[in-house]
Amino acid sequence: MFEKALHGSRRYWMLLATLGIIITAGAIAYRFQLREGLALTGLSRSVSWGLYIAQFTFLVGVAASAVTVVLPYYIHDYKTFGKITILGEFLAVPSVIMCLVFILVDLGQPFRVFHVIMYPSLSSLMFWDTVVLGMYLVLNIVIGWTVISAEYKRTAPPAWVKPLIYLSIPWAISIHTVTAFLYAGLPGRDLWLTAITGARFLASAFSSGPALLVLLCGMSRRFTGFDPGERAERSLAVIITYAFSAHVFFIVLEFFTAFYSGIPAQRASLAHLYWGWGDPGSLTIFTWVSIALGFGALGVLYSPARRRDGWLLAAVTAIFISVWLEKGLGFVVGGFIPDPLEHVAVYRPTAVESFIAAGVWAAGILVLVILFKITSGVRAQAQR
Amino acid sequence: MNRTRREFIRTALERGLVVIGGTAFAALSCKDIFTDDGLKTHTGKRWGMAVDLLKCMKKESCVDCIAACHLGHNVPDIKEVKHAITWIWKDEFERVLPNVHDEYSPPAARHAGTILLCNHCANPPCVRVCPARATWKREDGIVVIDQHRCIGCRYCMAACPYGSRSFNWSDPRKFLAKERITPAYPTRTKGTVEKCEFCVERVDRGQGLLCVGACKEKALLFGDLNDPKSEVRAAMTGRTALRRKSELGTGPAVYYLL
Numbered sequence: 215m216f217e218k219a220l221h222g223s224r225r226y227w228m229l230l231a232t233l234g235i236i237i238t239a240g241a242i243a244y245r246f247q248l249r250e251g252l253a254l255t256g257l258s259r260s261v262s263w264g265l266y267i268a269q270f271t272f273l274v275g276v277a278a279s280a281v282t283v284v285l286p287y288y289i290h291d292y293k294t295f296g297k298i299t300i301l302g303e304f305l306a307v308p309s310v311i312m313c314l315v316f317i318l319v320d321l322g323q324p325f326r327v328f329h330v331i332m333y334p335s336l337s338s339l340m341f342w343d344t345v346v347l348g349m350y351l352v353l354n355i356v357i358g359w360t361v362i363s364a365e366y367k368r369t370a371p372p373a374w375v376k377p378l379i380y381l382s383i384p385w386a387i388s389i390h391t392v393t394a395f396l397y398a399g400l401p402g403r404d405l406w407l408t409a410i411t412g413a414r415f416l417a418s419a420f421s422s423g424p425a426l427l428v429l430l431c432g433m434s435r436r437f438t439g440f441d442p443g444e445r446a447e448r449s450l451a452v453i454i455t456y457a458f459s460a461h462v463f464f465i466v467l468e469f470f471t472a473f474y475s476g477i478p479a480q481r482a483s484l485a486h487l488y489w490g491w492g493d494p495g496s497l498t499i500f501t502w503v504s505i506a507l508g509f510g511a512l513g514v515l516y517s518p519a520r521r522r523d524g525w526l527l528a529a530v531t532a533i534f535i536s537v538w539l540e541k542g543l544g545f546v547v548g549g550f551i552p553d554p555l556e557h558v559a560v561y562r563p564t565a566v567e568s569f570i571a572a573g574v575w576a577a578g579i580l581v582l583v584i585l586f587k588i589t590s591g592v593r594a595q596a597q598r
Numbered sequence: 599m600n601r602t603r604r605e606f607i608r609t610a611l612e613r614g615l616v617v618i619g620g621t622a623f624a625a626l627s628c629k630d631i632f633t634d635d636g637l638k639t640h641t642g643k644r645w646g647m648a649v650d651l652l653k654c655m656k657k658e659s660c661v662d663c664i665a666a667c668h669l670g671h672n673v674p675d676i677k678e679v680k681h682a683i684t685w686i687w688k689d690e691f692e693r694v695l696p697n698v699h700d701e702y703s704p705p706a707a708r709h710a711g712t713i714l715l716c717n718h719c720a721n722p723p724c725v726r727v728c729p730a731r732a733t734w735k736r737e738d739g740i741v742v743i744d745q746h747r748c749i750g751c752r753y754c755m756a757a758c759p760y761g762s763r764s765f766n767w768s769d770p771r772k773f774l775a776k777e778r779i780t781p782a783y784p785t786r787t788k789g790t791v792e793k794c795e796f797c798v799e800r801v802d803r804g805q806g807l808l809c810v811g812a813c814k815e816k817a818l819l820f821g822d823l824n825d826p827k828s829e830v831r832a833a834m835t836g837r838t839a840l841r842r843k844s845e846l847g848t849g850p851a852v853y854y855l856l
Contacts (some may be wrong), residue, residue, distance in 0.1 A: 250768055251766065251767055251768040251769060251788040251789055252750075252765070252767050252768075252789065253681055253767035253768035257767070258679075258680035258681065258767075259679075259680065259681065259682060259684075259755075259761070259764055259765065260680075260761075262752045262755040262756060262765060263752060263756060317751075320751065320752075321749050321750050321751055321789070322748075322749070322750020322751075322752070322765065322766065322788065322789025322790055322791075323748065323749050323750040323787075323789040323790060324749075324750075326730070326747070326748075326749040326750075327749060329729075329730035329732070329747055329749050330729045330730055330749065332730075333730050333731040333732075333747065334610050334613070334731075335613075335728055335729050335730065335731045336610065336613050336614045336617045337613075337617045337726050337727075338726070338727050338728055338729040338753070339727065340727065340729035340751065340753055341729045344729070396753075400723065400727070400756060400757050400759075401723055401757075401759050401843075401846040401847070401848065402723075402758075402759025402760075402843060402846055403756065403759075549756075550756070553761055554758070554759050554760050554761035555689050555693045555694070555714075555761050556693050556696065557693075559680070
């Protein structure tokens with residue numbers, strides 16, 4: 215079955231080569247970081263987590279979003295998603311891989327990473343996150359590979375895979391909840407220390423993940439012989455509309471509590487992120503791009519007539535970028551501003567940091583392209 | 599590492615039970631939610647410090663305690679604030695104790711630098727979050743770090759509500775002149791977290807703290823908080839003793855005397 219990944223058009227090989235170049239650039243940048251230390255990043259004693267951990271957080275959401283297609287298909291027997299559940303599961307695989315690599319490149323002592331296993335600390339949410347993410351990765355590889363192998367052999371999937379699929383549903387929720395708990399349980403970090411952090415994470419995940427899936431369906435139709443079907447995309451668009459509306463609503467809730475209560479510590483991070491309190495040249499620009507894209511996309515998605523074709527692709531692209539800016543940058547960095555002594559430190563990712571992040575993304579996309587190539591190859595064969 | 603799998607599982611289970619049990623206990627013992635920070639439950643020693651602010655603020659430019667600590671512990675002198683390593687340092691009074699400060703506070707109290715260090719909390723969030731058990735609280739209350747086990751994830755820095763932890767963003771030895779190295783104390787490598795450890799290496803030999811010894815004003819007092827006759831407790835008597843962000847339930851062991 216893997217041979218499907220070894221036969222492709224010129225464009226396919228060009229794509230793989232491009233990704234290979236970006237991965238190499240990232241690896242070279244990482245070599246420098248490994249030698250010189252994390253001083254090469256924009257991180258500081260005030261903002262001690264940045265782009266890497268934010269990417270990790272964002273990608274856990276993308277990984278968890280597989281549940282938005284798996285759950286309707288397997289629990290509610292929603293046949294429209296029949297063709298794309300495997301895409302959801304295969305999207306989760308590179309997402310989790312990227313998560314783990316982003317954690318690794320963020321470590322000051324990466325060669326000691328196994329200390330997490332050798333000296334397990336059950337009171338640490340990071341230990342639990344490693345456990346649930348690792349398990350989720352295994353679940354999705356096994357499920358995805360078994361299902362597509364069965365299709366390849368034109369047989370029904372084996373019975374033992376069903377319980378694993380059902381297990382993967384609560385598991386997907388758990389990975390993002392545990393990731394939210396990483397933040398939501400820290401005393402003194404008021405942007406994070408809120409009971410709706412978990413809910414916010416799920417809402418933003420269930421908008422950004424399916425948004426990516428719609429984009430991938432569009433690409434699959436255009437560039438491969440496999441068409442997941444427009445109805446599936448339109449159904450995903452409805453899920454995105456609701457989830458993103460909830461995401462916006464949750465942000466409004468945060469603002470109400472912070473500003474009506476008037477508690478300074480509650481207000482500070484939001485004020486910094488949204489209108490540059492303490493430092494005008496801050497992340498405000500990203501926040502407002504995120505808001506503009508989000509509302510623009512919602513305008514499109516609220517109109518059923520536009521929930522298709524070019525409009526839909528534009529809207530989901532905007533949603534993906536909007537959530538990426540909010541969660542893959544603002545939420546994590548904003549939590550450190552102001553710092554415990556109420557200093558406002560500027561954080562800007564450096565070139566080295568950006569190359570490493572791009573390299574990890576490219577590696578994830580490479581795995582994704584190969585998995586999707588195999589899937590579309592098997593599917594195209596079946597459609598013939 | 600010669601642990602068998604059986605031992606590994608047993609340790610993991612034991613610790614799991616301790617955590618679950620501890621959480622359940624904390625949830626059920628509502629009686630002491632606001633008062634109990636673990637200070638009184640200890641029968642043995644609990645090391646703590648008192649900073650006499652009135653004495654400390656006499657000389658604004660004084661950095662004797664900082665110099666002694668950083669020299670004795672090979673703390674690199676990194677000028678770039680972003681990457682600075684600080685075991686004991688100074689910041690503005692209103693940032694250190696924002697709850698005490700108001701617009702009518704005397705100017706001296708407002709502008710003088712106030713000493714900061716690790717609070718050696720009774721209930722330290724940094725210890726709770728460490729995924730490698732590289733930092734822990736000793737029986738006597740001192741929070742220490744194993745430099746060889748730290749993986750450099752910096753979760754403890756996110757968890758510390760006092761900004762007391764520093765990270766070696768690059769090789770700290772580059773910032774240590776050869777003649778400045780104290781051979782009796784180890785230097786560190788890049789990619790690990792460090793902080794004040796209440797001179798644990800000296801305390802265990804019955805010696806006093808470097809910062810305490812360096813202070814000519816005798817503004818810093820160190821001793822057993824559980825012993826009512828200790829120097830630190832005597833200094834607190836009749837004074838207003840403040841702790842940083844004590845509302846977070848961390849139970850700091852550093853008291854600021856006004």
